[in-house]
Amino acid sequence: MNSRSAPPKLKILILSTPVGALGSGLGGGVELTIANLARELRSRGHAIDIIAPTGSELGDLSIIQIPGELQLTAQTQEQAASIVMPGDPVLANMWAKARSIEHHYDIIFNTAFDWLPFYLTPFFDRPIAHFVSMGSQIAAIDLAINRVAIDFPGTIGVCTRTQAETFSFADLCCVVGGNGVDPAVYDYCETPEDSLAWLGRISPEKALEDAVAAADRTGIKLKIMGKIQDPLYWDKIQRDYPHAPIEYLGFLPTHELQQSLRTCRGMLMTPRWVEAFGNVAIEALACGVPIIAYRRGGPAEIITDGKTGFLVEPDSVEGLIAAIDRLDEIDRADCRHAAETVFSQSAWGNLVESWFYQLLDRKHAK
Missing domain, CATH: 3.40.50.2000 (Glycogen Phosphorylase B;)
Incomplete structure (x- = not known):
C-alpha cells in the first residue's frame, strides 16, 4: 500500500472452523477469535462476511450458513492419521461457496486447521491468510501447510513463536498473535x-x-x-x-x-x-x-x-x-x-490488519 495515502478499507471473507457451529463451543478458542477479530476489523471500516456451518450465531455479525457434516477435530487424531472427509463435508461445501464468491472480496481469512484449505490455495485468485491456531498435530496437514508456506510466502500466520516451533517450517511462519479482548x-x-x-x-x-x-x-x-x-x-x-x-x-x-x-x-x-x-x-x-x-x-x-x-x-x-x-x-x-495494552482487541487488530496489507502488497507486486 502507498504509505503516503490512507490504507484502503477491505472486503474480508472469513472461513470458520468446520468442527462445529459458531457459538456451540465445539470450535474452542477459534470461535472467540473470529468474533473478536470480525468486530474489531468492522469497527475500522472494513466489510466482513463469515462462512460457517449451519446453526452458527455471533450476534450481529453477518454469517453465510453452510450445511454439511462436521469434520473430526485434529487434536483427537494421531500424528500419522490419514485425511478423512465425510460424505457431505461442510468443510468442502464452505470452500466451494468461498470459491464462487471470492471476487467480491479483497482477502480471505482461513481459520480451519484442516488439509483442504491449504490444498485449495493455488486454485484461488484472492490471497488467503491462513491463521493456524494449533501446533503440529497430523503429519499430512503439516505437509500441506509447508507447501503453502513455500509457494505463498507470508500467508501462514501463527499465534506464538512456541507454536511455530512445533513445525519444521517455523521460520516461514508469521507470528500475528492469537486474539485480543475488548x-x-x-x-x-x-x-x-x-x-x-x-x-x-x-x-x-x-x-x-x-x-x-x-x-x-x-x-x-x-x-x-x-x-x-x-x-x-x-x-x-x-x-x-x-x-x-x-x-x-x-x-x-x-x-x-x-x-x-x-x-x-x-x-x-x-x-x-x-x-x-x-x-x-x-x-x-x-x-x-x-x-x-x-x-x-x-x-x-x-x-x-x-x-x-x-x-x-x-x-x-x-x-x-x-x-x-x-x-x-x-x-x-x-x-x-x-x-x-498488550492483549487488547485493538492491539491485535493492528497486527492482523498489517498482515493483510502486506499480503495484498505482495499480491499486487507480482
Missing part, C-alpha cells in the same frame, strides 16, 4: 473470593484432572467452565475425585463467564499439549485474575512470571499447589493492565 466487556475485580477457575474444552489434552487434583488437596473451590467435548473423560474425573470441591458451570457466553471468572483468586491452565495461544488466559487477565499455568506452549508467552501469574513445571500438581499459595503476591491491577 476490556470494556470484562469487569475488573480487585477483591476476589477464595475460589479458583479452570476454563476450556473438557477433553484429555487439556488435563483438567490436574486442576481438580490441586483443588482436592488445597480444599479451594474450583469453578469449571467449558464445553464437555469428551463425556467419558469428564465422568472419569468425577469418579477419581468424588470429594473434590468442584462446580461445573457449563459452557457460558462471555458476559456470564466473566461474572463467574472475575471473582476468582486465580485461574489454572493445565494443558498436556502445546497450546498455540490461550484465549482464556487473556480473558482472565481482563478480569484482573492471575494465571497459574504449565510452562508449555502459548501461555508461557502470555504470562509474565511473578507479575501476572506463575509458570510452573509442566504436569506438576505440586507446582500448581505451590503457586496457589503465592497468588496474593500478584497485583491484580497488573493483570488488567496487560489486557488493556
